Amino acid sequence: MAKREPRQPLVQATAEKLRRMVLAKPPGAQIGALRELAAGLGVGVVTVQQVARVLEHEGLLVARRGPGGGYYGARPDDAALERAFAAWLAVHGTGNHEILEMRTLLETELIAGAALCTDVALHKEVRKLAAEIEGCDTPEKRIDFEGRLNDLMFRMTRRPLVELLSRVTLRHYAAQSLPALFPGEDGLRAWQAGRRRILDAISQRDEALARFEADRHRNDTLRRLRMAVARMQY
Numbered sequence: 001m002a003k004r005e006p007r008q009p010l011v012q013a014t015a016e017k018l019r020r021m022v023l024a025k026p027p028g029a030q031i032g033a034l035r036e037l038a039a040g041l042g043v044g045v046v047t048v049q050q051v052a053r054v055l056e057h058e059g060l061l062v063a064r065r066g067p068g069g070g071y072y073g074a075r076p077d078d079a080a081l082e083r084a085f086a087a088w089l090a091v092h093g094t095g096n097h098e099i100l101e102m103r104t105l106l107e108t109e110l111i112a113g114a115a116l117c118t119d120v121a122l123h124k125e126v127r128k129l130a131a132e133i134e135g136c137d138t139p140e141k142r143i144d145f146e147g148r149l150n151d152l153m154f155r156m157t158r159r160p161l162v163e164l165l166s167r168v169t170l171r172h173y174a175a176q177s178l179p180a181l182f183p184g185e186d187g188l189r190a191w192q193a194g195r196r197r198i199l200d201a202i203s204q205r206d207e208a209l210a211r212f213e214a215d216r217h218r219n220d221t222l223r224r225l226r227m228a229v230a231r232m233q234y
Contacts, residue, residue, distance in 0.1 A: 014043050015051045022060050022073040031061070033070035078164065085168045096173065100225055103169040104218040106162055108211060110150075113157035115202045115210035122156050123203060130199040133192050139180060142191065149195070156202075181224040194220065 018041065022031060031037065038045045052071060055061035059076035063069075089099070117123065129149060136145045150170070154163045182191040194217040201210035 010043065011047060011050050011054070014041055014047055015054050017041055018048075018051055018055060019058075019060060022055065025073050027073055027075045029073050030068075031071045031073050037071065081164060082168050082171070085164070086172055089168070089172050094172070097222075097225060097229070099169050099173045100222060103166065103173055104221055106166045106169065107150075107153075108214040108218055109162055110153040110157050110159070110166065111198055111202065111214040112207050112211040113159065114153050115205050115207040117156040117202075117205075119156065122152065123205075125152055126156075126199055126202050130196060130203070133196050133199075136192070137188060142182075145195075181221060181228060187224075190220065 018031070018037070025031070032040065034045055034048055038048045041048065052061055052063060056063065059080065060074055062072045062074045064072060114126075129145070129152065132145065136142045150166065154166075157163075180187065182188060194213070197213045198210065198217060201213050
């Protein structure tokens, strides 16, 4: 008598097959009806139902009933992924220093990648943004500037995972009650100088210089966070 294949490995292998089928088609495309998929995948309908629940939870599959029903491909919702990751950070009590370390490390990769961008229109936006630095003389204007800079970096690099992690860590850090890291006139001048050097390096399309300036800004930011935390403790 043939040995039966363990249930869980069968479900996992079938899920991977169905996942590839879904990703090979555009979002919203019909993947197939229950029995059709069972025959195509070489498994029973119960296994397909189990696998479908897994992919539905992943945001890759949607079940529809009635005429024209069956399973349809989908894509995970970015906002849902961000919320889930942010909740995970909160549950595990991730500290502000670790969050900022990750945030600035990701930013360094984005800045270096942006220097490699060849899109002329996007580089024009870089120069336009650089011209606005001098006018960012309030915390509100700086926050707005940082948001637009991030969005521009995302468009210049096209790195979805880095973008997802950047958005989550930035939102998580912004929600914390912390003193400004670049306070007063000296802080303002330091922030402006750092951002100006970074945008100049990107405009020159010099990856090594962009990474150097991003690292310099990162180290200064982390140093300021340590000082701010120390002041809060006394």
